[in-house]
Amino acid sequence: MLTGLLPKGFLTRNETLVAGVILAFCVLATLSDPLFFTVTTVSDLLRASIVIGILAIGAMVVLISGGIDVSFTAVAVFAMYLATRIALGVWPDMPWPMIFALAMVAGAGLGAINGLFIAFFKLPTLIVTLGTLSVFRGFLLTFVGSQRISDLPPEMRDFSRGVLARGTTEAGNFYSIPWSILALVAVIVLTWFMLKKTMLGRSIYAIGGSQESARRIGINVQWTQFFIYVYVGALAGLAGIIHGSVGRMADPFSLVGLELSVIAAVVLGGARLIGGYGTITGTLLGVVLIVLVQTNLIVIGIPTIWQSVTIGMLILLGTGVPAYRAKRAAARAG
Amino acid sequence: MANPDAYPTTEPLIDLRAITKRYAGVTALDTVDFTVAAGEAVCLAGENGSGKSTLIKIISGVEQHTNGDIYIDGAKVDHNNPRIAAAHGVMVIFQDFSLFPNLQVYENIAYPSQLGAQNRLFDRAAARKMASAILSKIGVDIELDARVESLPVAQKQLVAISRALASQARLIIMDEPTTALTEREVARLLDIIRKLKDDGVAVVFVSHKLAEVLEVSEKVVVLRNGKKVADGDAKDFDTKSLAYHMTGREVAEAAPEPIQAGATTLMQVEGLSKTGVFERVSLELKAGEILGITGLLGSGRTSLAKALFGLVRPDAGTIHFDGGKVPLGDPLAASKVGIGYVPEDRLTEGLFLTQSILRNVAIGRLDNHSKGGLLDMGGLLNEAADWISRLKIKAPDIAAPVQSLSGGNQQRVSLARWLSRAPRVLLLNGPSVGVDVGSKADIHDIIRNLAKNGIGIIMISDDLPELLATCHRFLVMKDGRITDELASASTTEADLARRLAS
Numbered sequence: 129m130l131t132g133l134l135p136k137g138f139l140t141r142n143e144t145l146v147a148g149v150i151l152a153f154c155v156l157a158t159l160s161d162p163l164f165f166t167v168t169t170v171s172d173l174l175r176a177s178i179v180i181g182i183l184a185i186g187a188m189v190v191l192i193s194g195g196i197d198v199s200f201t202a203v204a205v206f207a208m209y210l211a212t213r214i215a216l217g218v219w220p221d222m223p224w225p226m227i228f229a230l231a232m233v234a235g236a237g238l239g240a241i242n243g244l245f246i247a248f249f250k251l252p253t254l255i256v257t258l259g260t261l262s263v264f265r266g267f268l269l270t271f272v273g274s275q276r277i278s279d280l281p282p283e284m285r286d287f288s289r290g291v292l293a294r295g296t297t298e299a300g301n302f303y304s305i306p307w308s309i310l311a312l313v314a315v316i317v318l319t320w321f322m323l324k325k326t327m328l329g330r331s332i333y334a335i336g337g338s339q340e341s342a343r344r345i346g347i348n349v350q351w352t353q354f355f356i357y358v359y360v361g362a363l364a365g366l367a368g369i370i371h372g373s374v375g376r377m378a379d380p381f382s383l384v385g386l387e388l389s390v391i392a393a394v395v396l397g398g399a400r401l402i403g404g405y406g407t408i409t410g411t412l413l414g415v416v417l418i419v420l421v422q423t424n425l426i427v428i429g430i431p432t433i434w435q436s437v438t439i440g441m442l443i444l445l446g447t448g449v450p451a452y453r454a455k456r457a458a459a460r461a462g
Numbered sequence: 463m464a465n466p467d468a469y470p471t472t473e474p475l476i477d478l479r480a481i482t483k484r485y486a487g488v489t490a491l492d493t494v495d496f497t498v499a500a501g502e503a504v505c506l507a508g509e510n511g512s513g514k515s516t517l518i519k520i521i522s523g524v525e526q527h528t529n530g531d532i533y534i535d536g537a538k539v540d541h542n543n544p545r546i547a548a549a550h551g552v553m554v555i556f557q558d559f560s561l562f563p564n565l566q567v568y569e570n571i572a573y574p575s576q577l578g579a580q581n582r583l584f585d586r587a588a589a590r591k592m593a594s595a596i597l598s599k600i601g602v603d604i605e606l607d608a609r610v611e612s613l614p615v616a617q618k619q620l621v622a623i624s625r626a627l628a629s630q631a632r633l634i635i636m637d638e639p640t641t642a643l644t645e646r647e648v649a650r651l652l653d654i655i656r657k658l659k660d661d662g663v664a665v666v667f668v669s670h671k672l673a674e675v676l677e678v679s680e681k682v683v684v685l686r687n688g689k690k691v692a693d694g695d696a697k698d699f700d701t702k703s704l705a706y707h708m709t710g711r712e713v714a715e716a717a718p719e720p721i722q723a724g725a726t727t728l729m730q731v732e733g734l735s736k737t738g739v740f741e742r743v744s745l746e747l748k749a750g751e752i753l754g755i756t757g758l759l760g761s762g763r764t765s766l767a768k769a770l771f772g773l774v775r776p777d778a779g780t781i782h783f784d785g786g787k788v789p790l791g792d793p794l795a796a797s798k799v800g801i802g803y804v805p806e807d808r809l810t811e812g813l814f815l816t817q818s819i820l821r822n823v824a825i826g827r828l829d830n831h832s833k834g835g836l837l838d839m840g841g842l843l844n845e846a847a848d849w850i851s852r853l854k855i856k857a858p859d860i861a862a863p864v865q866s867l868s869g870g871n872q873q874r875v876s877l878a879r880w881l882s883r884a885p886r887v888l889l890l891n892g893p894s895v896g897v898d899v900g901s902k903a904d905i906h907d908i909i910r911n912l913a914k915n916g917i918g919i920i921m922i923s924d925d926l927p928e929l930l931a932t933c934h935r936f937l938v939m940k941d942g943r944i945t946d947e948l949a950s951a952s953t954t955e956a957d958l959a960r961r962l963a964s
Contacts, residue, residue, distance in 0.1 A: 327581055327582060327584050333564060334562050334565065336564065340560065341561060345574040345577060346574070346577055404562070404565075
């Protein structure tokens with residue numbers, strides 16, 4: 129009866145699987161610690177998801193187009209550090225929207241370098257971004273600076289203090305939801321609109337489905353690919369500057385190393401490495417799951433040292449189960 | 463959809479006059495004339511390398527001609543390009559259909575037309591409406607929301623046709639339209655082509671397997687070595703005359719020599735069943751016998767072939783080979799006793815496309831050239847090279863990748879690999895799919911010779927003339943059961959087609 133009300137294929141979707149695992153995790157956690165399911169946990173979870181969420185949406189767009197980007201963490205930290213240095217050097221009282229814009233422009237510029245190699249020199253995306261990951265990071269540490277800056281421009285600190293809601297629960301736990309959540313919301317809405325409603329967004333799916341076919345029906349594959357990497361770079365810049373502001377420190381050694389967790393979240397959410405598939409809902413669910421595991425594993429009785437093992441097993445299960453099912457279905461069809 | 467009144471009907475849609483195309487000294491097309499009128503269906507026949515692909519590329523603007531003139535709708539076009547051709551409604555449906563497997567049916571159909579209109583936003587409602595109107599116009603029922611990857615080949619082709627119509631197609635060029643279709647699907651395609659013609663849409667079939675589309679065509683043009691060697695009314699052509707013009711020689715197929723008296727039974731299959739796929743299949747194969755198995759797509763013929771080789775595990779039944787029992791569902795055991803399987807889709811199941819011809823043949827014999835765990839590379843490659851010459855594989859260089867070969871030669875590579883293992887029974891699934899007429903006859907000769915040397919052959923095919931020309935005996939499958947057993951000598955093509963369809 130219920131199945132009639134659900135969208136077609138609901139039960140076999142990756143999204144449903146991930147949502148189920150999240151639910152199971154929450155039930156287990158609440159059983160072992162009744163204080164788990166509180167406003168505080170939810171607000172912590174949201175705060176922790178903002179930067180990873182923005183990065184994951186960028187990574188998802190690349191995966192949909194049939195590519196893979198591992199350089200976005202280096203882009204994020206480069207853009208964040210560069211924008212902070214410029215603000216401090218040129219105009220310490222620079223308003224935060226301007227610093228943010230600066231970081232996004234820097235990110236877009238670095239993304240354009242990826243795009244140039246990928247779209248116009250037609251090099252494999254993994255190779256290019258593996259290369260630029262090292263180059264961007266090395267360039268940052270060598271030429272821009274390797275000092276942690278904790279004395280941020282005052283506007284950045286002001287931004288990090290801004291909250292949509294804050295308070296203390298009856299049990300005495302503090303919670304707050306920062307402004308930066310709005311940035312995530314804006315990125316979600318913008319990317320959703322682009323992917324679902326614009327010809328550009330549909331051509332990203334088309335290129336992921338078959339680049340050759342896309343070329344044959346007249347999609348400008350080169351410029352679309354170039355745009356994708358610029359867009360992802362700008363998102364990375366935004367994520368980076370939020371990370372710096374909220375953490376109240378511009379640390380050139382941060383973020384890099386996170387890229388595989390982000391890609392894992394996207395893949396868990398149903399994007400396929402071969403391209404053409406990926407939804408924002410799935411990606412966000414994947415992010416929530418990864419963040420849950422990273423921050424709350426201890427609550428359900430699994431020691432934190434098992435964190436990476438757990439994430440790895442989730443990826444194996446989350447991507448393996450649907451793949452195995454598809455294989456069985458194909459075998460039955462003969 | 464095209465509106466026939468909007469364009470002059472007296473002028474041909476496409477008129478190529480004395481077109482010549484040279485690539486770096488090689489003449490691919492030599493003063494070829496070619497016209498297509500609105501609502502006309504033309505067969506463009508020719509073997510691989512005859513220049514038919516080049517001609518299509520020139521019509522669709524992908525390649526520029528060297529000499530000659532192109533007229534579209536009566537006006538001379540000096541520099542044709544894909545955009546000009548598309549603006550005149552020239553659409554090519556490639557063999558791979560160029561669809562987007564990850565997108566839904568309606569989006570595949572309507573997206574390119576919205577792209578052509580230079581929209582910024584994708585209008586989903588309009589796309590659905592357009593797709594559903596076109597599908598119902600050609601009388602096809604395909605779920606609009608299905609992803610194209612989940613559709614069978616025949617439906618993918620219909621989606622590709624619908625997509626061309628959505629982009630105001632007036633001339634649809636179909637590359638090898640029938641290769642992947644069963645007889646019943648071809649019949650349905652022909653119905654749709656008739657409807658299109660009534661609407662003034664012209665169709666060009668490009669193929670080397672044209673007998674099926676002759677009945678809806680007005681005109682036939684045959685190319686050979688870049689020259690037009692025959693053209694005329696489709697009524698004046700039949701399979702045999704087409705084959706003659708395409709190859710320049712009479713392709714006479716001799717029936718196989720009778721099986722030697724007292725030949726031993728090589729393979730005996732009893733009660734082989736797999737739920738929902740095939741049921742209680744029993745058959746017997748003698749040494750030197752060529753046994754055909756035919757049936758429509760979905761009749762279980764391919765699954766049965768795979769089961770005989772162990773690629774599909776049957777639920778029940780036995781396979782005996784030369785008196786000994788062969789374990790079910792174990793391809794390694796099957797190949798060990800001497801069963802070979804040449805798959806239907808050599809591109810995805812048989813060959814390593816980017817690897818060299820030599821390596822593709824040699825791979826089958828790795829085990830036999832191992833010396834204490836090390837590989838005797840010289841011996842292995844010499845043996846492979848020997849087989850390549852024995853099967854007359856035409857290749858400029860045996861180190862070239864297999865994908866550079868024509869369909870017929872690729873099939874020979876596939877055969878060579880298995881023959882080098884000295885099989886005693888060979889299962890051939892669709893041995894001449896995508897192979898041109900001349901090579902097809904050669905492959906049939908190879909098959910008949912193998913049988914003469916005592917190899918038992920099971921040939922799975924839906925190419926009826928092929929079965930009649932090569933098999934001693936064949937089985938007709940329907941819904942997973944063997945419904946008829948016929949001797950080639952006492953069967954005609956029409957009778958067989960009737961048994962298949964009924």
